[in-house]
Each structure stands twice: as structure tokens, then as C-alpha cells.
Amino acid sequence: MTELLFRDDAYARSCPARVTAADDRGIRLDRTVFYPTGGGQPGDSGVLRLASGETIAIVDTVKGEAADEVIHIPAPGAPLPAPGTEVTAEIDWARRYRLMRMHSCLHLLCAVVPGAVTGGQVSDGRGRLDFDVPGSSLDKDAIAARLNELIAAGHEVVPRWITDDELMARPELVRTMSVKPPVGAGRVRLMEIAGPDATIDLQPCGGTHIRNTAEIGPVMIGKIENKGRQNRRINIAFAE
Numbered sequence: 001m002t003e004l005l006f007r008d009d010a011y012a013r014s015c016p017a018r019v020t021a022a023d024d025r026g027i028r029l030d031r032t033v034f035y036p037t038g039g040g041q042p043g044d045s046g047v048l049r050l051a052s053g054e055t056i057a058i059v060d061t062v063k064g065e066a067a068d069e070v071i072h073i074p075a076p077g078a079p080l081p082a083p084g085t086e087v088t089a090e091i092d093w094a095r096r097y098r099l100m101r102m103h104s105c106l107h108l109l110c111a112v113v114p115g116a117v118t119g120g121q122v123s124d125g126r127g128r129l130d131f132d133v134p135g136s137s138l139d140k141d142a143i144a145a146r147l148n149e150l151i152a153a154g155h156e157v158v159p160r161w162i163t164d165d166e167l168m169a170r171p172e173l174v175r176t177m178s179v180k181p182p183v184g185a186g187r188v189r190l191m192e193i194a195g196p197d198a199t200i201d202l203q204p205c206g207g208t209h210i211r212n213t214a215e216i217g218p219v220m221i222g223k224i225e226n227k228g229r230q231n232r233r234i235n236i237a238f239a240e
Ligand SMILES: [Zn+2]
Pocket: 039, 103, 107, 204, 205, 206, 207
């Protein structure tokens, strides 16, 4: 079991940690700031710094079988630290921050486009969501204008926790049919984008998010692709 520091503080860039296991699958730590691939957000890259000053490059981070198990994948050929080794775990913050900004932006897109989300992916500098909406009902310019308006308004993005049972009683909260909400631990984290009068978006999410929509910065809508019957893919990229 790894203490997941990114869950409470998405802005934590590094932490002291101890190696609990290291094998051909990767390196496990007692605590980490590295987000493992999941919920449409890629895993973090970064380094583990040893007391000697040596570094082990981490190229990806994935979940293990156990709940809250995080596996840090070292670069090919990197030496594996022995269990018990003290390290400083440090993420590639510039990349992670771009991923956080885009992830929160995709939540905002859910508030702009009505319809069930059938898929999605956050990538470095861009992202996409697939919506189950009929025909060519989507107006690219209108979506871009509304999305940038919500971003610029500087709405707060705040975590909330509810029980698995409360979530079950409110199925309308689950927007993304292809990404299962992180249930099973008894409680589920929701991310809320709070408007001045009403909630703009509220959905279960275990990913990392920025605190204020203004941090996202201006975005552009790329292609709106037709991915089959009633499935429209909206591509987004940072404008600057
Ligand atoms: Zn999310």
C-alpha cells in the first residue's frame, strides 16, 4: 500500500519516501507524488533521487493489483534500489501541470456539451472527449467560445467526498461511461467546478486537478470527428 500524496495535494512536486520493493515490474514506495495511469490521465514521469546524489529516471507510473498500489517504472537499464533505500520522489512538474490543466478542461467541456461521455483521454498539451450525441448537433465555434468563457471566469475546482452508496443513488453524476468511478474503498472523490450560483460540473474523478479554471488558459477546439453512430469526438489543445 502506498500513501497517495497527489490525492490530497495535486501540487506536491516531490516527497521523501522509502523503497518498499523493486523488481522487474518496477519500484514501489511507501508514499508517492507520482500519479499512476488511470481515469484517462497518463501516469507521471520524473526521478527518484538517492542520498548519494544519483538519480533513477522514472518513465511511467502505473497501478498495481492491490488498491492504492503504485508502480514507478524506471528507464530501461536503470539500477534498482534495494528495499529500505531512502529516496526523494520528484515528478516532471511541467508535464504534470499541463496534464492537470487539460484534465480540468475536459471536465469543463462536460458542462458545455450535453450528452453522455463515451470515452476520453488527457494527453500532454491536448485532450479529447467522445460524446454520444446525434448528427452534427455540435457547433465548434460556440463550444470554443463557451469553454473559454468558463475558463477565463476563474471558477474554483474543489474536491468533495461521498460514500459509494450515495454515488449509487445518484447515477446522473457519472458522466463518463467508459471510465468507471473509483468505487470500492467505501467513499468516492468528486471534483466540483463551482459556479457563483450553481455547480458547473460535478463528477467522480480520481485524477489530479488545478484549483481554478483560470489556470487552464485559452484553448482551441480542433477537429470534431465522427467516430461512429452517435459518437462525436471533440479534440482540444492549448492555444498558447
Ligand atoms: Zn476526471
